Amino acid sequence: MKDILHQLDGILAERKNADPQSSYVAGLYSKGLDAILKKIGEEATETVMAAKDGNREQLVYEVADLWFHTLVLLAQQDLDHEAVLDELARRFGISGIDEKASRGQS
Numbered sequence: 001m002k003d004i005l006h007q008l009d010g011i012l013a014e015r016k017n018a019d020p021q022s023s024y025v026a027g028l029y030s031k032g033l034d035a036i037l038k039k040i041g042e043e044a045t046e047t048v049m050a051a052k053d054g055n056r057e058q059l060v061y062e063v064a065d066l067w068f069h070t071l072v073l074l075a076q077q078d079l080d081h082e083a084v085l086d087e088l089a090r091r092f093g094i095s096g097i098d099e100k101a102s103r104g105q106s
Contacts, residue, residue, distance in 0.1 A: 005081040008068070012075035025072055036076055040069045 011025075018026035028036050043066040050058040074080055094102075 005071075008071055009075065009080040009082075012072060016075070028072055029076060033076065036069065036073050040066065040073060043069050 015023050015025040016029055020027040020030035028039065043062060047059065047062040047066050050062045071081060074083065
């Protein structure tokens with residue numbers, strides 16, 4: 001499964017230099033951070049709506065869109081999925097309560 005994430009990282013990096021007319025992702029990059037963040041917000045809302053509707057197939061579809069656009073954001077910020085996986089690994093085995101407390105959050 002990590003193979004698809006590596007493949008997406010590579011494609012998203014390539015799209016940074018692509019013609020915005022030739023690629024959806026290149027078009028998002030050319031519109032800037034606000035456009036990417038707006039798209040993530042839209043996908044998050046659609047994910048919530050699919051979950052509330054109890055539509056499992058639609059939920060999977062919307063989560064895939066949300067994850068994809070989050071990967072676009074990471075690439076735009078010169079990060080990749082490995083940074084997120086590393087953070088999840090760091091948190092593994094630590095209770096959520098303890099992890100949040102270590103960051104000064106309640």
